[in-house]
Amino acid sequence: MTITSDAALGQQTHDLDKAHVFHSWSAQAALKPMAIAGALGCTVWDFDGNKFLDFSSQLVNVNIGHQHPRVIQAIKDQADLLATIAPATANLARGEAAKRILDKVGPGFEKVFFTNGGADANENAIRMARLVTGRDTVLSTYRSYHGNTGAAIVATGDWRRQPNQYARGHAHFFGPYAYRSEFWADSPAQESERALTHLEHVIQGEGATGIAAILLETVPGTAGIMTPPPGYLEGVRALCDTYGIKLILDEVMAGFGRTGEWFAFHNYDVVPDLVTFAKGVNSGYVPAGGVILSPEISAAFDERVFPGGLTYSGHPLAMASIIGALDAMEDEGIVANAKRIGSDVLAPGLAKLQADHPSIGDVRGLGVFWALELVADRETREPVDAATMGRIKAALMERGLLPFLSENRIHVVPPCVVTDDEVARALAIYDDALTSLGL
Numbered sequence: 001m002t003i004t005s006d007a008a009l010g011q012q013t014h015d016l017d018k019a020h021v022f023h024s025w026s027a028q029a030a031l032k033p034m035a036i037a038g039a040l041g042c043t044v045w046d047f048d049g050n051k052f053l054d055f056s057s058q059l060v061n062v063n064i065g066h067q068h069p070r071v072i073q074a075i076k077d078q079a080d081l082l083a084t085i086a087p088a089t090a091n092l093a094r095g096e097a098a099k100r101i102l103d104k105v106g107p108g109f110e111k112v113f114f115t116n117g118g119a120d121a122n123e124n125a126i127r128m129a130r131l132v133t134g135r136d137t138v139l140s141t142y143r144s145y146h147g148n149t150g151a152a153i154v155a156t157g158d159w160r161r162q163p164n165q166y167a168r169g170h171a172h173f174f175g176p177y178a179y180r181s182e183f184w185a186d187s188p189a190q191e192s193e194r195a196l197t198h199l200e201h202v203i204q205g206e207g208a209t210g211i212a213a214i215l216l217e218t219v220p221g222t223a224g225i226m227t228p229p230p231g232y233l234e235g236v237r238a239l240c241d242t243y244g245i246k247l248i249l250d251e252v253m254a255g256f257g258r259t260g261e262w263f264a265f266h267n268y269d270v271v272p273d274l275v276t277f278a279k280g281v282n283s284g285y286v287p288a289g290g291v292i293l294s295p296e297i298s299a300a301f302d303e304r305v306f307p308g309g310l311t312y313s314g315h316p317l318a319m320a321s322i323i324g325a326l327d328a329m330e331d332e333g334i335v336a337n338a339k340r341i342g343s344d345v346l347a348p349g350l351a352k353l354q355a356d357h358p359s360i361g362d363v364r365g366l367g368v369f370w371a372l373e374l375v376a377d378r379e380t381r382e383p384v385d386a387a388t389m390g391r392i393k394a395a396l397m398e399r400g401l402l403p404f405l406s407e408n409r410i411h412v413v414p415p416c417v418v419t420d421d422e423v424a425r426a427l428a429i430y431d432d433a434l435t436s437l438g439l
Contacts, residue, residue: 003038003045010035010047024148025160039066042415042422044402052397055414055426056404060221060369061279063257064325064334065417071285074324075317082316087114087309093319100326101281101292104262108271110295114288114314118252118278119147121289122215124308125274128291129213129246131307132300136168137206139199139245140215141175143223146250158223173202175216177226179362179373180381188229196235208243213274218264221253222406225371225413227364233270246273246297252289256280257329257416260339260367267366273297280416282325288318329416338416342367345420346412349427356431359384359439370412372430374439383408388439395433401426 013035023031037047042065045051057063064071078093085091098112115121126138140146145158150167153160174182176195183194203211214236220226240247249272254264258280261267265275274297278289312318329335342365350370354360361375374384374392389405396403404411410430414422 003049003051005049006037006047010037013047041065041067042418050400052400052402053414053422053426053429054402055412056402057368057413057415058284059279060253060258060404060411060413061284063280063338063416064283064329065415068283068325068328068417070328071282071321071324074320075286078316078320085316087311087313091314091316091319093316093323094314097314097319097322097326100323101277101290104256104326105275105292106263106266108294109275109292111293111298112290113293114290114310114319115278116287116310116312117147117289118250118276119149119153119289120310121252121276121278121291122146122248122250123149125248125276125291126213126215127308128274128293128297128300128306129248130169131304132297133212133244133246135210135212137211138170138213138215139202139206139211140170140172141217141220141223142172143175143177143220143226144215144217144250145220145222146215146217147252169212171202171206173199175220175226176229176232177224178229179364189231192229192232192235195229195232196239199236200239203239203243203245208245211243211245213246213248214240215248215250217250217252217254218268219254219259219366219369221369221411224373224406224409225365225369225411227366228268233265233268237270237272240273248272248274248276250276252276252278253280254369256326257335257338258367258369258413260335260342262335282318282321283415285321285325286315286318287312288315288322332417334416337418338367341418341420341423342370345423346370349423350412353427353430353434357434357439359434365412368412368414368416368418372410372412374408374410384439388437391437392433392439395436396429399429399433401429401433 036044038045042054043051044054101112176191178191181191185191185194249265251263255277273294275292282288350363354363359374360372361378362373364371376382376384393405404413
């Protein structure tokens with residue numbers, strides 16, 4: 001790759017952003033966002049020519065890496081053919097994209113409803129579940145993030161829900177988190193069993209006959225990459241069947257190769273009623289998301305109008321990017337690469353980091369979806385503070401790695417195309433940064 005510096009253009013980028021752009025999840029006055037000049041594969045660079053290994057995949061969405069030529073070409077070709085069309089029409093790209101997604105998700109699903117992203121995918125999945133069941137309440141975990149639209153943000157479990165309580169009919173429960181168990185569990189099996197007992201008590205306490213859906217991230221992402229213990233998702237499915245509740249699995253972050261499978265739930269013996277997706281379906285090259293429907297839920301709207309839609313549902317450029325991304329991922333073995341990297345390179349590499357650094361209290365994940373949980377004391381498991389995390393971020397970036405940090409965790413989430421050599425470089429950077437800080 002050819003990288004040239006252009007400090008003047010970098011300053012212009014910063015000045016325009018500061019003057020005119022309102023940023024999400026931020027107090028605006030103190031912002032100094034990084035100005036990105038370009039990217040390729042697993043590398044991004046700034047206007048001063050500084051290169052960074054992108055081990056954030058931006059917002060854990062650039063699964064296929066930056067500027068993949070087949071995705072870029074697919075978008076260009078579609079722009080020449082048909083740049084936009086109303087969603088009430090049929091367009092070939094939308095049909096082909098839906099077919100590819102259904103081929104990857106496997107048996108038990110029939111149709112795809114396309115949205116602009118993950119939040120409105122969850123919003124519409126909730127709407128579908130409520131309409132099909134005639135019930136209102138949606139249960140989701142406290143440690144979760146489902147998006148920033150009306151129902152999606154209230155389904156979210158973390159702090160971002162609290163100033164945004166605009167939607168009705170939501171209740172929360174604790175999901176499994178073995179490292180900081182809410183259930184005094186001493187094994188993954190016990191954590192699963194006790195978490196399921198807790199969930200059933202919440203179902204009964206909220207009134208089972210009023211619950212439309214349980215909405216879960218298959219593997220909670222921003223909340224900490226907490227892989228479910230054995231039997232948990234299967235147990236949630238059984239509870240849904242017992243009480244007539246629809247199971248929605250949010251695969252917005254975990255889907256399309258991130259866990260080393262096409263969908264994260266393929267790691268478990270469970271089939272949901274609805275699956276939501278976005279991010280990795282086309283690595284964010286054009287905004288796109290959607291809901292994958294079971295035959296039962298699809299059929300419920302054969303004679304009944306579905307009261308939802310978006311102007312850009314199935315936008316041709318977005319659909320072309322999905323086709324290009326999924327075809328390239330299939331042909332180039334990108335999902336298999338993510339699986340191998342996870343089991344053969346990241347798992348042992350991160351375990352060694354934990355052995356060498358007392359600040360790493362827990363390592364968990366699969367595929368290219370991992371978290372290092374940092375603690376001030378391994379015995380008490382007291383989290384490191386925000387100031388320490390700030391120093392860690394600075395140390396990582398000084399060494400040429402763009403990290404994803406959340407609370408007291410480093411999320412190790414490179415693109416699915418990451419190579420063994422790139423992982424080795426990243427592991428060396430994590431090691432050196434933590435060593436330099438005495439952690």
